[in-house]
Amino acid sequence: MFPLIVTLEVSAAEDIAQVAAALARMRPLCLAEPGCLLWEAYHSEADPRQFVLVEHWESRAHWEAHGKLDAIQTIYLPEVMPRAKRAGHPSIRLGV
Secondary structure, X not given: OEEEEEEEEEOOHHHHHHHHHHHHHHHHHHHOOXXXXXXXXXXXXXXXXXXXXXXXXXXXXXXXXXXXXXHHXXXXXXXXXXXXXEEEEEOOOOOO
16 A cells, blocks of 8 residues: 655635645545555645545555546636645654
């Protein structure tokens, strides 16, 4: 399994709702992709500019292929990335 945590910080307060809506629209597309085991987006209650994505992929190759598919190409790149700073964290789940 390839777990990935992504943090997003929205640059302008007026873009928060648009980023939240875009991430919500991405979820069913991501979950339908080959190799997607989990894809969840969280919106911080402590800081409304912060979002966290939790993704589990069967393999790194599946995650890399995800970057070429509709959720990323038609929503994430044009609607989210221009409005947020991204930090990706390939991770290891502890206690397993």
